[in-house]
Every structure is written in C-alpha cells, then in structure tokens.
Amino acid sequence: MKKYLHTGILIVILLLSGFLLWRHSVQTRVSHEVVRVADVGAIAWVPFQVGLEKGFFADEGLSISIVSVQTGDESLKALLSNSVDISLAGIIPYSFVALDHPEIQVLALNTFAKDNQIIARKDSGVSRPEDLIGKKIGYSKTTASDIGVEFFLKNHGITKGQVTLIPMKPFAMPVALATGEIDAYSSWEPNIINGKKLLDTRAILFNDVLSTYTWHGSLMANKTYIESHHSSVLAFLRAWKKSAQFTKDNPTEAIAIASAYTKIPAEALKQIWSRYDFVANPSPEEVVSILRTDLLWANLHRANPLATIPDPVTLLANINESKI
Template sequence: MRWFKRSLFFSVIAVLLLSLAACNKHELEKVKVGEVTRSIFYAPQYVALEKGFFEDEGLSVELQTIAGGDKTMTALLSDGIDIALVGSETSIYVTLQGANDPIQNFAQLTQTDGTFLVARDKIDNFSWDLLKGSTFLGQRKGGMPQMAGEFVLKKHGIDPTQDLTLIQNIDFANIATAFASGTGDFVQLFEPTASVFEKEGKGYIVASFGTESGHLPYTSFMAKSSYLKDESKTVQGFTNALKRAQDFVQKESAAEVAKIIQPYFENVDVDLIETVVERYKSQGSYATDPILEKGEWDNLQTIMEEAGELPQRVDYEELVNTTFAKKAAE
C-alpha cells in the first residue's frame, strides 16, 4: 500500500509538471518577424531560433521570408509582421514619405555590405580598373547592395554611368540566373550564391564590397515606434536573445555555426555554409552586438547621398532606438 501511494504521488507530480510545461509553452508571446531574404548573412538570427534563445525569453518567433525591401516594409506598415529584418535605408525612405508611426531601428544584425564581386572568368591579379568597359550586373536601384556597390566603384575611380555598362533592371531573385545565362562580365552577388558559382565554375569571387564600403547598418531589426513602446518587454527579450546569438557566432567555429543553421539552407552543403560563415566572420560582417552606432548611420547616409537616393538626411536619434540594444549588451 505504501508503495502504491508513493507511486501515485510521483505520477501526480509528473502530470502537474507536464501540465505546467504545456502552459508555459502555450503562454509564449508570439512575434511575427519578416526577413527580406533568406541568407547565411543572417546567421545569428537562425542560431537564436535553433538554440531556443527566443523561447528562453518567453517568445515564440514566427519567421517568414518576404522577397524585397519594399514588400517587407509594406508588411510591417500594414501589421502583417511585428518586426522587420531589412536594410536600414528602408526606414529612411518611409520616414521621408511622411509615416505617421515612424519605423525605428532597434537592433543591428550585420555591419558591412554582404555582397561580393564575381567575375565570369578567373582573374589571378584582380584590379578594379578591369571593370572599365565591362558589363556589370548590379543590384536593384535604390537598394543598399546597389548603393554600396556604386560607392565602392566610385571609390576606385570608376563612374558607374560612364565607365561601364550597368545593368540594374533585373529582379533580385533573377540576377544570379541572368549571370549564369551569359549576361554580364561581372556580377554583384550575395552568399551562398557567390560561392556556389565559384564551386561550379560559373564565376569567381574577386573582391568583397563589404570590406571596401566600411561599417554601416546594412541589416537591422526594426519596428513601429508604437510597437517598441507598447511591447517593450517583448522587444527587450527579442534583443537579449539576439545578443546571445551574436556572442555564440563570434565565439564558436564556423563549422559549429554552419551545423546549427543548416536546416534553413537544406539545399546547400554544410561545408559550403561553413565556408560562407567563415568568410563573413573574417571580414567582420556579423555585428558583435545589436547597438547601431551613430558613425555607422552617418556612413549609411553618405553612401545613399553618393548614389543620389537621399533627398535629405534624417537624424540618428529620430530613427535609431538603442535602449534595448544597450541593455542587452550590459
């Protein structure tokens, strides 16, 4: 009888614990996040998801990929998502159009351009002058990749409108296909496409736009000002989880990071993911903390001015909220 009572007692405790766990899981705060594209460039975000860092903060993050900055911002403005992961320049565009509820950048994910210059033919001794007279397949006009690309070309004394044939009317999703089909002598590509092309002999990485353009808030998490105010606890938890993931990526090997994020890149070999992660880590593309610094913001707007895409500058304090990032970094 004593054995039976003891067994019954532990059975009741087990049921209560399972019920409590189920309740806790049910009570996780849902956060809808939209990323502008799926990219190894965003490795810390996937690490935070896979390692359960968001759940540790009481959050259930629903991630969706929305192709294009315009569509991502439309989803954010229409409350289709709570948080957007997109280039910081989009918050400036929205503000200059007169948004009633300003979009603010609250956590930085990447701090350099993430694209690479890929040549159709192998070049042993690359020089930027080789682009003169060539056909350059660039990114969408007004987007950060294209603006950073033009900034780098000008830095090396190349006028994008005079010294080469610039193609930038091809949709982002079709740029790689167009190059593979024979369009252009050079192309500006993100990873892992650049490394895949190199592996398959379709092109060769000859330079990094990230190392050439300097630090800038290339990709940040942003939300409506009202959301940051009304859901401050949720935003803080989200930023805390991101900081843990950033620390993990900085500390762990590229091989370990690649293994963790592979589920998000099912058609990419894990060794290739490792190569890409190592490349981004070595050039300092992953932000070490979520704080968006004023110097980076100023560099962003300088690049936009150089591209003729910035009618007027927007103050750092107006569109950057570092409250959550600084607390997470403490």
C-alpha cells in the same frame, strides 16, 4: 497529535502551492506570443536561425512566424504594410525608408558583414576590375548591392557612365550571369557563393579591400509596435543576444545550422566565416554616425532629395538596455 496534524497540513499546502506555481510556469511557457519576422536569408542573419534551432526565442516566450523576402527593401516594405512586426534589414535600405517614415525605428545594429562583392564571368573578357568598362552589371536598388557597386566602381576609377547597371532581384543574378544576360553582379552572401557554384571555373570574384563593401545588419520595428509590445521586443532582443553569442562561441555548430539555412556547403561557409561580426556592439555614437552616413547617401540617391535628413538620434528605439 495536533502537532503532526498541523505539520501534515502545512506539507500539503506547500506541495499544492508548488504544483500551482509549476502549472502557471508551464502555462506561461506554452502560451507564446507570435512575432512575425521578415527574413532576407543572408548569412549576416545566421544568429536568427541559430536562435530558432536552439530554442532561444521559445525560451523567451516567443513563437516566431517567418516571412521570407529577398532584400532588405522588401523586408521593410513588409513592415510598412504591417505584414510583419520586426524587419531584418541593412541600414542602407532602412535609410531610404526612414527618410519618409521616421516612425520605423532601429532596435539594434548587430551585425557587420564584409561580404558585398563583385562576381563576373571570365569568358566575358573580365580578368581585372577595369575590364568591366562597357559591361552590364546587375545590382539590387536601395540595398547594400547598390552602394556596394558604387563603392567598387569609385575605388577602381570607373564611372557609372562607363558601365550599364541592370536592376534585378538577388536570386535572379546567378542565372543571369551564367546565361550572359549580365557580365557581373554586385551582391552579398549567399548570392556570391551561389554564382561561383553555378559558373565554376568561369567565375572571377573581386574580393579585395577595394572591392568589398561592409554593410550593417539591423533589426527594425514600428514605434507603435515597440511601445505596445515592449516586453516582446525586449524578449526578442534577449534571445538574439544569446543567439549571436552562441554563433560566435560555437562556430562549428553555427556553420552547420547556417549550411542548412542557406543551402551552402559547410566548407564554403568556413572560408568566409571571418567576414562576419555577429556580436557587433557599436557605441550609440557609432550607430548614429553610421545612420547619418547612410541617410545622407540614401537622400542623395532618391528621386526627390529632402532639404534635411531626420536626426539619427530620433530613429533609435527607446530600449531599456539593462533588461536585455
């Protein structure tokens, strides 16, 4: 009799322990930490939206609060003002910020986007790059659009003095082009597709190798935040890694999510999908090289260039890769 009693008590204890562990697990999953993220809404950031849709961030115990911005420059300004915890931005806008704020660090360089191009109006007399001489070109300062237009002009033998560069927000570019305020503009997707959709047959796109600038999408955060919320940062990076791999392995579903995210038809996205490497995994040496190149360019194009740029190695966050 005692044997059965002891067995019964043991079973009750095991069941109770299992229940308590299950309840703790549920409570842990429910009490998500909020991470505020500045999102540009570019196609390069589709893995972010995929992660939200598929629940990868929630699975890591994170609740994402999105702050929508138009450019990487705005994304980083939100980070500097402590309006967000993590910034999605390209290395070019980051470089302008890092020159004065080395406490803003790179968490990961994770997307290579071959999509900054030039779109122009045919009825402005533009049918080839050289026709842009004497024309007005819209661009967004301190972004991929900025270095992208310089890349385009240099490759086609056009000097900056031969065109009029008009600074403007990316979302304003398609309408400005359609109304004749500008004759062309330099930008990334989905801003190029939006321009083509608005102009239809009046649009001409320069998308060859000499006209397409490849920019590098990255995640940034303040060093203080990284140190004080290290577990959350690791969780965010783990979720992003899953999202990026899912985006690569499931293009049809990822494109459907991207279509809802960017308001661009899935068929249009299919045509440009190969321009993106969502699981770019450059070596530390490559990251340092990219950072150094873009820091030098940013320093050359700022009002008061520094005598020396920060060491790119010091701008990389101290992340334990084995935990991602």
